[in-house]
Amino acid sequence: xxxxxxxxxxxxxxxxxxxxxxxxxxxxxxxxxxxxxxxxxxxxxxxxxxxxxxxxxxxxxxxxxxxxxxxxxxxxxxxxxxxxxxxxxxxxxxxxxxxxxxxxxxxxxxxxxxx
Amino acid sequence: xxxxxxxxxxxxxxxxxxxxxxxxxxxxxxxxxxxxxxxxxxxxxxxxxxxxxxxxxxxxxxxxxxxxxxxxxxxxxxxxxxxxxxxxxxxxxxxxxxxxxxxxxxxxxxxxx
Numbered sequence: 001x002x003x004x005x006x007x008x009x010x011x012x013x014x015x016x017x018x019x020x021x022x023x024x025x026x027x028x029x030x031x032x033x034x035x036x037x038x039x040x041x042x043x044x045x046x047x048x049x050x051x052x053x054x055x056x057x058x059x060x061x062x063x064x065x066x067x068x069x070x071x072x073x074x075x076x077x078x079x080x081x082x083x084x085x086x087x088x089x090x091x092x093x094x095x096x097x098x099x100x101x102x103x104x105x106x107x108x109x110x111x112x113x114x115x
Numbered sequence: 116x117x118x119x120x121x122x123x124x125x126x127x128x129x130x131x132x133x134x135x136x137x138x139x140x141x142x143x144x145x146x147x148x149x150x151x152x153x154x155x156x157x158x159x160x161x162x163x164x165x166x167x168x169x170x171x172x173x174x175x176x177x178x179x180x181x182x183x184x185x186x187x188x189x190x191x192x193x194x195x196x197x198x199x200x201x202x203x204x205x206x207x208x209x210x211x212x213x214x215x216x217x218x219x220x221x222x223x224x225x226x227x228x
Contacts, residue, residue, distance in 0.1 A: 033215070043205065045215035056214055091159070098214055100167035101147050106159035 002026065004107035006092050012113045013082055021077045021110045025094030032075050033104060034067060034093075038088035046090075049075060050098045081113045119208050120142035128196055128228050136191040136222050138180075138206030148189040149216065150180055155190040159205070165186050165189065176200070198228045 003077040005024045013019050025032050034046040045059040049069040060066070064082075079086055089111050094103040120135040147166040153160045163174025170182040180191045189206060205220040207213060 035216075035218075042220045043207075043216075043218035045217070048214045059215065093159075099211070101164070101211075103149075103161050103164065104216060105161075106151075108158045 004092055004094050004105055006107040006110050008106065010111045010113075012115065014115050016081055016096060017082045017085060017103070018078065018087075019082055019112065021090050021112070022077075023075045023077070023092030023094075023107060025073065025075070026105055027073075029094035029096055029105075030072065030099040031095045031104075032069055033093040034075070034077050035091045035093065036088040037047070037091055037109070043045075043091070046077070048098065079112075082112075084114045087112055087114045117208070117217050119147055119206055119217050119219040121204075121206050121222050123222045124220065125223045125225075127225045127227065128158070131195050132226075134191070134193040134196045134200070134224070136204055136206075136224070138189045138191065138219055139187050139205075140189065140217075141187065142208055143219075145211050147209050147211065148180070148182060149209075150174065150178070150189075151205045151218075152202045153205070154202045159171060162204075174201075178223060196224075196226050199225045200224060201226045220226045225227050 007022045032049040037043050042102050051072050063093050067077045089109040090110045092107045095102040095104045096109045119203045139148040140191045148161040149164045152162050153159050162178050163172045165172045173179045178193050204222045
């Protein structure tokens with residue numbers, strides 16, 4: 001079956017612009033996660049959704065970052081007024097449930113470059 | 116604080132050599148442990164996971180890992196590597212509350228043919 005998909009695969013933007021990153025999880029997966037992968041910080045957790053709600057937003061690096069999920073499916077991560085330090089690969093993952101032993105399936109990522 | 120550390124940042128091996136990548140964790144409560152692999156140009160894939168039972172876990176492509184609670188370790192092993200194992204390997208952990216995975220810094224493995 002289809003895996004996790006993300007769009008766009010690459011995004012180049014100018015400092016100060018807003019960007020939206022999209023994630024389509026595996027059908028039927030109730031849990032959805034956002035991570036980012038950068039040279040200096042490795043793989044960091046950003047936020048997760050159980051259904052449409054996000055119980056834990058502690059990983060978002062600043063109030064310029066927000067995310068939403070609608071219909072228990074697609075999620076968008078929005079970064080406002082982008083900064084150069086936001087350049088990274090943004091990864092989305094989904095799992096059947098929010099439960100420790102559940103495998104998280106990762107998408108290919110969106111590579112964001114802020115000039 | 117919860118953390119995962121991988122000792123080796125870069126490893127270079129010849130084909131048929133044995134592999135052991137170190138992973139240590141610091142986590143309160145019950146911990147679940149994972150090894151993910153990222154082949155060049157591909158997305159993260161699960162190699163194996165441990166959450167209970169036999170501490171020696173076997174995964175795909177001949178990999179295995181051993182959970183040693185007393186050492187807070189979950190090292191990845193493979194008896195004989197192949198050129199196709201060239202990739203970056205990530206150790207990760209979470210607890211039974213689920214949600215976030217905490218990742219180690221990754222180990223880049225290069226296998227020379």
